[in-house]
Every structure is written in C-alpha cells, then in structure tokens.
Amino acid sequence: MPTTKKSAAAQAVAEFSDFNLKMTRGLKMLQRLKDEDVQIATADKEVVFRQDKVTLYRYTATAKPSLKTPVLIAYGQIGRYTMTDLQEDRSMLRNLLALGVDVYAVDWGNPTRSDRWLQFEDYVDGYLNECVEFICREHRMNAINLLGICEGGVFSLCYAALYPDRIKNLILTITPVDFHQDQAEGRTNHGLLNLWTRGLGAEDIDRLIEANGNLPGELMSYVFAQMTPGATLSKYNVGLLDTFDDEKKLLNFLRMEKWIADRPHHPGEAAKQLLVNLYKNNELIRGEFQLAGRTVDLADIKVPVLNVFAKDDHIIPPKTTQALRAAVGTKDYTEIGLDGGHVGVFVSGKLQGILGKGIHDWLRKRD
Template sequence: MTGPRDTAFNSFLKNFAEDVGKFFKGANVLASIRDEDVNVGATPKTLVMRRDKVELFRYEPTAERTVETPVLIVYGLIGRYTIADLQPDRSLVRSLLSEGIDLWLIDWGRPGRSERWLTMDDYVDDYIHEAVCRICRETGHDKVTLLGICEGGVFTTCYAALHPEKVKNLVLTITPIDFHADIADPVANHGLLNIWTRSLAPKDIDQMVDVLGAIPGEFISSIFSLLTPMRSLTEYNVDLIKIVDDKDKLMQFLHMVKWLADRPDHPGEAGRQLLKELYQENRLVEGRFELSGRIVDLRAIDAPVLNIFSLGDHIIPSTCSKALGGKIGSIDYTEIPLLGGHVGLFVSGRSRGKLTKSIAEWLQERDK
C-alpha cells in the first residue's frame, strides 16, 4: 500500500527528473547561442554627427513616411538606449519606423573619467541643442519632436522649456517631474528609489562624486536590484530554469541580461545635480532648477505634450510623471497611462504595441 509520504516522494522524484532533463536540454540550447546572436540595438542606422563621445544617428526608413517632422529619441545616462531596441521583435524603434516616422537617436556613449565635470547644462544646452540644430539642417525643418525616456525625458523637458522655438512636439515616457510626488502614492512599493535617494546625506553624495568622479554603473545596478530583492534572487536560478529549454524565451532573457549588464558610469557632476537638486530638493517642479544660468520654467513649454507613464512603475511612480500636466504653458496636453512596469513598457508585446500606436497616432494628428 502506498501512503501519503510515498506519493509525495514519488512526485518529488518525477519533478526532479523533469528538471534535470530540462536542464540538460537547456544546456544544449545555451551552447548553441553565441554572443553575436544576442545583439542589442541592432536596427540599422547611420552616424550623422559625433561630438566628444556623443553620437547622433539617423535610423534607416522601413516604411513610407507618415510623419514629416523628425523625431529625436533621448535616453538617460542611467543605462543605455538599447532598451528601446532590444531585439527585432521587441523594439520600440522598429515599431515606430514601421509607422513611417523619421527617427533619430542620441547615443551618450560610455562616459569615463574625462566626462566627470560634465553637467546637465552640457547635456541639455550643448549636446542636445547641437543635435537638434544638425537635424534641422539635414532635414530642412526648423523644429523637431523630442521623445524623452526616463532621465532623458527630464533632459528633453528642460530643453523644451529653454528652447521652445526648436520644439515641435514633446513626447515623454516614464519621466519623473515631481520627485516628491511618490510621498502621496498609495502603492507601498512605489517610490522606494526616491525614498532611498532622499535619505542620502548630501555630504556622502559629494564624497562619492569627488572621489570617484562618477556614479558607478555597478553601484546603480545594485540599487535597482535591491528594489526587488526576491526577484533578483530568483531570476538566475528559479526563473531561468523554467525557460532554459525554450530558445525563444531564453533569447529574450539573454537580451535583457545583456542590456542590464551594459550600464555605464553616470558622469559625476551631472549625477550630483540629479541626486541633490532633483531627487532631494525637487527643484524642477518647484521652478528653482537652473541650467546655464537660466531657470527651467515649465510654463515656457508651449509645444503639444504627450505624457505616457506606467501604472505599475516602481522606479518612476506615475504620480511623479503626472505632475507635469498642471505646470506647462501648452494647452495641448495628453496623458496616457499604460499597464506594465518601468522596463515592461518597452519590451512587453502588449505594452509596446499600445505605446507605439499611441505615439504614432498622436504625432500624425499634429503633423498636419
């Protein structure tokens, strides 16, 4: 007679055997994949301009043009733009190109010790401004549309306020504007990054930047991992084992891992501004943030604005993004909340499809 204990043991042996079989099959799948197969940011593009380590690219068109105004993608310095072009079937870039959009990109490169003194002033009033002017010369337009992502959205918001004459439209995705709005967020795990950053002693921020000249990429990665500790503990064992014998899912996993591992150092002085003046002192939304000797007045933004945020974003809570609505001068303001998380907005098939459609339709309506 078989008892409950025997049944449980037999079930354990069966599951163990299945996992072992899956592991060996997965090992063969993994052995067949080469580094060049996991290629992020691979959508064809042409280098148009290089200024220091910063490069301006123009993507090759894949469909008949439906939006004439050029669109410049600006990602932040915390991470790489390649999250928007992760792999062919999970690429916001390819999706927008298929909608007939003239797409451009700023690649910040990999800042090192020589960039330690660069400030947000340099990124907004020098690099972005030069890129915008070059795009205008190349295309014959006098304005461009800016598409800012995360910290890049902060840069483009500041640029639109300081140079409204050069901005046709402003599209923001997962962009923090009010860095203290998370205090009133009802979801407990939203805004942990903001809480941690506000808890830092200003002198400790100064010491890190003064000694290292940067906010190390490895340090930034560790902070993001600590925001979701259980997921960080299980993704390379439990989660990986579940999909290791499925090549398509494994490739998705490897593309994401490659993007996560490619986190450059954040230039020191720009990082000091970000942590102290924005995260801690909340100067942007309060009208006290200064770049190149000028106050960034959000009321000076007179271009149409599309503000897209993720309702499940634990890094940039939606409340931090929504704060822009009542602060700008433009009467053409649209908010689109989407389901998903901070990264899922760009790599999830469902979220990315809605994101692309929302951006394309909004731009087409304003390109007449």
C-alpha cells in the same frame, strides 16, 4: 494506502527526472550560445553626427513616410538607449519605423573620469542642442519632435522650456517631474530610489563623486537590484529555469541581462544635479532648477505634450510623472497610462502594439 504512496513516489521520481532533463537541455543551450547570438539594438542605422563621446544615429526607413517631422529619441544617462530596440519583436523604435516615422536617437557614449565636470547644461545646451540643430539643417525645418525617456525626459523638458522654437511636439515616457510625489499613492514598494536619495546627505554625494569621479554604473545597478530583492534573487534560478524549455525565451532573458549589464557611468557634476537639485531639492517642479544661470520654467513649454507613464512603475511612480499636467504652459496635454513597470512599457509583448502606435497617432494629428 500503499497504492497512493507508490503513486506519489512514482510522481516524485518522474518530476525529478523531468527536472534533470530540463536542466540538461538548458545547460546545453547555454554552452552553445555565444555573445554574438545575444544581440540587442540591431535595427539598421547610420552615424550622422558625432561630438566628443556623443553619437547621433539615423535609422533606416522601413515604411512609407507618414509624418513630415522627424523624431529624436533621447534616453537618460543611467541606462542605455538600446532598450528602445531590445529585439526585433519587442522594439518601440522598430514599431515607429514600421508606422512611417523618421527616427533619430542620441547615444551619450561611455563617460569616464575625464567627463567628471560635465553638467546638465553640457547635455541640454550642448550635445542635445547640437543634435537638434543638425536634424533641423538636414530637413530644412525649424523644429522637430523630441521623445525623452526617463532622465532623457528631464533633458527634454529642460530643452523644450529653454528652446521652445526648436520643438514642434514633445513626448515624454516614464519621466520624473515632481521627485517628491513618490509616496503619493501609498505604495510602500514604490519610489525607493527617491527615498534612498533623500536619505543621503549632500556631503555623502560629494564624497561619492569625489572618490569615483562619476556616479558608477555598477552602483546604480546594485541600487536598482535592491529595490526588488525578491525578484533579483529568484531570476537566476526560477526565472532562468523557466526559459530552459525554449531557446527563444532564453535569448529574450539574456538580451535583457545584457542591457542591464551595459550601464554607463554618470558624469559626476551632472549626477550631483540629478541627486541633489532634482531628487533631494525637487527644483524642477518648483521652478528653481537652473542651467547656466537660466531658470527652467515648465510653464514656458507651450507645444503639445504627450506624457506616457507606467501604472506599476516602482522606479518612477505615476504621480511623479503626472505632476507635469499642472506645470506646463500648453493646453494640448495628453496622458497615456500603460499597464506594466518601468522597463515593461518598452519590452512587454502585450504593449508592442500600443506604445509605438499611440505615439504615432498622437503625432500624426499634430503634424
């Protein structure tokens, strides 16, 4: 017994010593690293078009072209398109470039209170359409490939339904379509954003926008954090501590935190449409969503559609996305379900060889 007690005590002292050494190394790494060491979205690109606060980028080719038709990436307003190029070895965008895809991406900029009155139609009929028209002129073609992500996928659905002649192929990733299918799988930890939004009264949303002018990015960061409180509480102690043995892991952690912190405000009137017309009233799947007096009918989408969803997405549950199959008017409809969560489909090391290649191969068959 004395020997056992001594061994246990010695092991505890050794573990405590190792912990202190790990903490010391980690703190030294944190003190040494500067903001410029934590860069995201570093793929070479050039500005090719600007309108108001919106910027269109074209990325520098890194491989021989394999597709004739370029791809335009449209992210949503609640996050930033930089997620598609988080770091060199975890970048859907770089993977597409390496496969010979000509890639453009639209950056919606940083909306302020002066943008309070911008609506979905301003982004779909205005900014997104101007970007598509620019690319069509640049390449002397009538239609392009459009790749929408999250709310950007909703923009893309609206655009493809209203401007069918301008889209050759439509790719959607983690895109909500039926906003009331969040509980269809009975997973109580999924779809909390949908439940929270449906619990808000229209007057609550009006007061929120009236007070702030926009839907604050900080508020949405808080909402997303509260959807997984355990993970939120543990990532700055257990999660961060796990990176202290490896500077590369620490940089990966900090890049993700930098992206999360860079959450833009959402223009007020467009936010009302998102929260009331889509999340609360579910008008998109019901064929009632209108932009500038025109009804967005998903059955008008006759081009090939690739719909990518995350099997463990607690923000956009799979059933909310898969509802698109029965709504679109095309017979050329493909789904890809990927293991992982909402953001993991873009940054997971295991999926880096799957998402980009899956999109490329699907497009190549239709080019």
